[in-house]
Amino acid sequence: MTDFQLDDFLPYLLNNAAEVTGRAFSAHYRDAYGMSRAQWRIMAHLGRGQSLTASDICLRAHLEKSKVSRAVAVLEDAGRVARSPSATDRRAEMLSLTDEGRRIYEDLADHARRFQHALKAKLGPEKAEELAMLLRNLAEG
Template structure:
């Protein structure tokens, strides 16, 4: 290899993706073990739990998921009776989604699981590491905000 070769391990998108996958999959193991949920189901539940009533399209934008994944997650959460659909009063083509009382309880329990996982990560990374990571992520989020893009390109994330 020459000194001017590309170093994948130093390429920021590659590093961010690896870190996100590691952190995300570790958390997924927690909620999968306790609830048997998939990542799209968790993301859909989290979007509705944190934002309230939404359309499927809004869930997809909020969670950066393709509409097919949102649709499957909505169906699975509806089967658990954690989610209910209602037709829009003015536009019959739209459906609104919201958590049922059982879904809200599951969301509260999952939030406690998430808080525990975050504390675990903070202990592993340390206070200064969390502070630096938070600063870097805030800078990236500012760029996202300035880009004005409401929707990200499709992902093959499961």
């Protein structure tokens, strides 16, 4: 018999924490706008104000290309994202938020700030900052 304890396994704990917090946050964008997690993440990256290619989003959001393609198609059909030709690569298209996409992004960003504030209040400012630093370190590999 091994002394391995799943409940103490850090990847398991990280995944559970991400699932619980992600589910709680996703209720807003799912209920208010019918959006998936991938759609929210795409809009969040585009909401920073610069146009990006689908490949850029794949790298930044750690999403598979097929998932990004499907999500972008839905966002475009809903009038939230627009495509335009890339000035530097004939094969690429630049993605950006439409005015409607920007309006939705602003609402979701406000909700995200409130959600973040509640998480920080639950943990306390020092622990929240330490957790953020540790998570960034883990994400760097």
